[in-house]
Amino acid sequence: MTVDSEMSAPFLFLLVALVCINFYYCRTTYRMLRETISLRLENETLVEDLQEERDRAQSADRAKTRFLAAASHDLRQPLHALSLLVSTLALLGRRGDVPSGAARDLAEKAKTVVGNLSGLLNALLDISRLDAGVVRVAKEPVALGELFHDLRTEFVAEAEQRGLAWRVVMSDLWVDSDPLLLRRILNNLLSNAFRYTKRGTVLLGCRRRGNRVEIQVWDTGGGIPSDKQTSVFEEFVQLQNSARDRTQGLGLGLAIVRRTADLLEHPLRLTSMYGHGSMFSITLPVHQGLGALTASSASLPSGGCLLGIMLVEDETDVLQAMEQLLTLEGHRVYAGRTAAEVQEVHLADVSMTNPPVDLIIADYRLGHGLTGLDAIRTLRSYLGRSVPAIVVTGDTSPSRLKEVSESGFRILHKPISGEELGNAIQAARPD
Structure with missing residues (x-):
């Protein structure tokens, strides 16, 4: 009995140790x-994510290739026509002497071609600015009644010209949005509706949906097939313009609408039945707590006050044209190809002692690797004060646009008209 007890104790100890060891190794x-299963699942998830990123990158690359190819073609066409003219x-x-009738006809054709080219460049610029993230959103209360009234007036002539009924359902709602970007979206949607509606009606209205409102543009045009309703928001897609008729637009309007709506965080929706028309809409938040709201557009200073303007432009033809235009408008202009030349012209102005300078206008791309931003800084240092400035650029590179935008200066995008230049001067000049 004693021997069995002495033997059972070690066996019991070994049994307990074996159980503990087995439990430890099992654990x-x-x-x-x-951990192996978790790592495998994580690896599978990472592989799926990488495949999705690869597919998105490839899709973006193909889209960019199509975009550049279409843009190149559409830019060459008006240039080719202008060259022939x-x-x-x-x-x-x-x-010999050119007959007046022939000259007028050629001038009208050239004007149309230049207008088409300018429209394409402006649309491409809009897309580049949206992609670069330099479009600044300034949301504020917007009165739909005032906006709808302006749009109704704006499209009356087009409706009459096309023989279409034009209806606007007025609203007294206020929404939170950027008034300029919202107007651009609706302008593009309405332009498309009128362009592709041969007969019937174009309607602008809205529906209240709780604390949001959906602005809708209806038309009785040809409609969009269900399998094409996504692609219409891509660049240079025109389902009903296979002949590339420039009077039917450039195929960039809806691409700009989509990007702008995304920027504003206003959901965009399309409903269409092929052969029966379409409805495009954007949804906005209703402004809460309306008080005595007034229009947001600040009035520009009244004209009549002539300015001293420093002008920096390294292209001689452009420099002379802008100098002549500004001088004819009555401004005192100090022009040169570089900031140093402008300083010399200013110092040589013997008609006045220390002639005042109210504004600087500089082209962005200058010679010797300098930019308009460098010229503005140099001239401000020379004058000893922060004179208001305008940067003129034809660059559509997103990185360049972002750099210019971050400078805080007012920007004008080439090509610009005399009226656009005048408006920018009025808006930028000191009070």
Whole structure:
């Protein structure tokens, strides 16, 4: 009995130790198995994510390739037409005096071509600015009644010209949005509706949906097939303009609408039945707590006050044209190809002692690797004060646009008209 008791104690100890060891190894094996399964699942998730990123990158690359190819084609077309018109004018000139009728006809055609080219460049610029993230959103209360009234007036002539009924359902609601960007969205949607509606009605209205409002644009045009309703928001897509008729637009309007709506965080919706028309809409938040709200647009200073303007432009033809235009408008202009040349012209102005300078206008791309921002800083240092400035640029590179935008200066995008330049000067000049 004593021997059995003495033998059972070690066996019991060994049994307990064996159980503990087995339990430890089972626990360790379980942990390793669980971590292995977890790592495998994570790897599978990472592989799926990488495949999705690769597919998105490839899709974006293909889209960018299509975009550049279409943009190149659409830019070459008006330039080709303009080149032929210039050759025709030169040929007529070599034969003698150009008849007035022929000259007017060529001028009208050239004006149309330049207008198409300018429209395309402006649309491409809008897309580049949206992609670069330099479009600043300034949301504020917007009166739909005032906005709808302006749009109704704006499209009356087009409706009459196309023989379409034009209806606007007025609203007294106020919404939170950027008034300029919202107007651009609706302008593009209405322009599309009128362009592709051959007969019937175009309607603008809205529906209240709780604390949000959906602004809708209806038309009785040809409609959009269900399998094409996503692609219409891509660049240069025109389902009903296979002949590339420039009077039917450039295929960029809806691409700009989509990007702008995303920027504003206003959901965009399309409902269409092929052969029966379409409805485009954006949804906005209703403004809460209306008080005595007034229109947000600040009035520009009244004209009549002539300014001293420093002008920096390294292209001689452009420099002379802008200097002549500004001088004819009555401004005192100090122009040069560099900031140093402008300083010399200013110092040489013997008509006045220390002639005042109210504004600086500088082209962005200057010679010797300098930019308009460098010229503005140099001239401000020379004058000893922060004179208001305008940067003129034809650059559509997103990185360049972002750099210019972050400078805080007012920006004008080439090509610009005399009226656009005048408005920018009025808005930028000191009070």
